[in-house]
Amino acid sequence: MAILVTGGAGYIGSHTVRELTDEDRGVVVYDNLSRGHSKAIGGDTRLVIGDISDYEKLKDTMLKYDIDSVIHFAADSQVSESMANPEKYYYNNVVGTLSLLKAMKDCDVRKIVFSSSAATYGEAQEVPITERCPQNPTSVYGRTKLMMEKILVDYDVAYGIKHIALRYFNAAGAHVSGDIGEDHTPETHLIPIIMEVALGKRDKIKIFGTNYPTPDGTCIRDYIHVTDLAKAHILALDWLINGGPSRAYNLGNGKGFSVREVIETVERVTGREIPSEEASRRLGDPAVLVASSKKIMDELGWMPRYNTIDDIVESAWNWHSKNPNGFDDR
Ligand code: UFG
Numbered sequence: 001m002a003i004l005v006t007g008g009a010g011y012i013g014s015h016t017v018r019e020l021t022d023e024d025r026g027v028v029v030y031d032n033l034s035r036g037h038s039k040a041i042g043g044d045t046r047l048v049i050g051d052i053s054d055y056e057k058l059k060d061t062m063l064k065y066d067i068d069s070v071i072h073f074a075a076d077s078q079v080s081e082s083m084a085n086p087e088k089y090y091y092n093n094v095v096g097t098l099s100l101l102k103a104m105k106d107c108d109v110r111k112i113v114f115s116s117s118a119a120t121y122g123e124a125q126e127v128p129i130t131e132r133c134p135q136n137p138t139s140v141y142g143r144t145k146l147m148m149e150k151i152l153v154d155y156d157v158a159y160g161i162k163h164i165a166l167r168y169f170n171a172a173g174a175h176v177s178g179d180i181g182e183d184h185t186p187e188t189h190l191i192p193i194i195m196e197v198a199l200g201k202r203d204k205i206k207i208f209g210t211n212y213p214t215p216d217g218t219c220i221r222d223y224i225h226v227t228d229l230a231k232a233h234i235l236a237l238d239w240l241i242n243g244g245p246s247r248a249y250n251l252g253n254g255k256g257f258s259v260r261e262v263i264e265t266v267e268r269v270t271g272r273e274i275p276s277e278e279a280s281r282r283l284g285d286p287a288v289l290v291a292s293s294k295k296i297m298d299e300l301g302w303m304p305r306y307n308t309i310d311d312i313v314e315s316a317w318n319w320h321s322k323n324p325n326g327f328d329d330r
Contacts, residue, residue: 252291
């Protein structure tokens with residue numbers, strides 16, 4: 001028996017694989033390495049290089065390794081790219097997930113933990129956002145994630161495939177060892193870009209939008225440590241293994257920080273000055289995204305360990321300063 005982790009060589013995927021292997025769970029990573037890094041998973045971890053659109057390869061992998069559950073990270077995940085190239089997102093995310101689910105159904109694999117997103121909510125109707133808030137995504141990326149959630153609900157009713165959809169807010173930070181961390185090409189996320197400024201690899205950070213309806217005019221996000229996210233996947237998997245019904249949960253720290261506050265935090269943690277420049281808004285960005293994670297705390301007993309922005313930024317700095325070129329494999 002083993003757990004198939006699609007996208008397991010990616011940022012959140014590789015941190016989850018680390019937690020699973022630390023617990024000696026049988027893991028098979030399935031990743032096309034388009035964004036992921038083979039160096040992000042331990043040398044002993046089985047890696048199948050494949051695309052989720054490849055139904056036959058998925059089916060062969062599930063049968064060969066006696067897969068009994070899936071954690072599904074594989075997806076394209078950049079909001080702005082999704083606005084410019086919706087076709088890529090609907091194919092890779094939605095059609096890709098249908099292919100994965102077909103392979104699961106045909107191989108009698110009926111448990112899946114799914115990477116959903118705060119992006120499914122769009123502009124918040126209330127803060128903090130609970131799972132009962134309406135889901136009206138403002139980006140193509142968010143719409144693909146919402147579609148996949150709805151497909152999972154239908155596949156539960158019709159085929160008995162049980163799921164947990166985890167709606168992440170802003171994943172950030174790096175493994176405490178500093179061995180693995182965030183490395184995207186191109187990098188679009190706020191904290192790693194500020195780290196590149198701190199390392200002298202960029203001149204300045206552009207602040208996208210300074211006229212949002214927030215106290216300092218910049219967007220507010222709820223940053224959650226990637227290892228806390230990883231641990232939630234294990235709790236979710238165990239819930240399904242123990243026969244629990246399908247669920248959707250938010251995952252955040254419940255505290256929002258503006259872009260300017262994050263820049264100040266990085267200056268404090270690194271002791272380096274971060275030059276910034278005001279720029280126009282980025283298409284598809286909601287003003288405020290802050291989670292209520294009470295439901296997953298109450299039902300699965302999840303509790304974030306890295307619950308201050310300083311802790312999160314310190315772990316990111318540990319990774320970026322030790323590995324200024326990331327995994328150095330591009
Ligand atoms: N930002 C800047 N300058 C930059 C990069 C980002 O000002 O150079 C701002 C963004 O406009 C946003 C905030 O910093 O307000 C955070 O941006 P990120 O790109 O780090 O994260 P997002 O909030 O856009 O995206 C994250 C996940 C997505 C998910 C989304 C939910 O990466 O997968 O949250 O909206 F969809």
